[in-house]
Amino acid sequence: MSKAQTPDNLPEFPEQGERLAPHHKNAATLELLARRRSTAAAAMTEPGPSPEEIDTLLSIAQRVPDHGKMAPWRFILFQGEERANFGQILAKIWSSENETDDKRMELELNRFTRAPLVIGVISHVLEKHAIPEWEQILSAGAACQNLLIGAQAMGYASQWLTEWYAYHPFAKDALGLRSGERVAGFIFIGSTEDQPVERIRPEAGIGVWKG
Template sequence: MSNETIALLSARRSVAARQMQAPAPSDEELNTLLTLAARVPDHGKLVPWRFIVFSGEARVKAGEIIAAAFAADNPEADEKRLAAERERLTGAPLVVAVVSRATPHPKIPEWEQVLSAGAVCMNLVVAANAMGFATSWITEWYAYDRRVLEAFGLAANERIAGFVHIGTASETPPDRPRPELSAIVTRFDEQGR
């Protein structure tokens, strides 16, 4: 059972943003990636997600917003820690925030809409990997901080499902052990066990 998709998924690894470098996807490649990312299960065709693309100096500006929110909650933070917060989105040459915008619906629960946004993140990761780019899907404290979200222009019902960092790997990430299937799979068979 071997094909290109199975091989890609078998070899897929996350790469830390600090291990990414240019080039990032071109505008044409990015448009393709975002189109592919949006091809996910979407019950009711609600499109309960959208994208914010951070590149160039916009990554630095976004980092300033993140650092300011962190400093407001942590007045004792030293400059080294604030610098780390400022650099949150500067490791990779491109960062795409996938915004979940679930809304009340009579037939489609919020959790299902949030899962659709998560599927967008994973499609974006896999599509970028298929194009030869390194990726990392991150959710951090600032993905839920209302001050940061408002500064990024998000509405009250919007939150970030993940920041997908995309670039070229400066080194190949090591393979890491995965759990044995027997530890994470429960089978419910014909005998009800």
């Protein structure tokens, strides 16, 4: 998007070679990181992000650390009625392999209509590359986190889900996943009235290395 088209409330992206600030001292960013919580996709409603906001989110998602500048990820957008169409596929896969009932079918049919926008983040790994696979995968995880944070900074709720279908071979076929590709996450984005509650935070192992 050119600078002239950028709406006031959306950031401008730098041109390649442009000199950038080494830090972005910003209390609002710190507060977002300190207080961020996911909202359950089931508690999301319309409206979702506008086309300009989606463009911005996708650009933000790609501004992650990326060893070797490989862009080891790609994005699949689910919007409008295609969300229900994907739900039909999930329900078909589920019912062909499991005993099911109306409640469960309703759940599968509506997996992607829970939120106005779902962005599938696909980790795209080049095997036997100088950059370790692990690092390529981590970069895809960072893209997911940037989407979560970017969406919340725009005023939307967000949640990172994988559920069963991220790992199911038939669902992966329906997504068009190729060799070396895995679902890093589905990022559900929408509006909400919900107020998530602070959760238990397990203690992290934090040590100080002493030689």
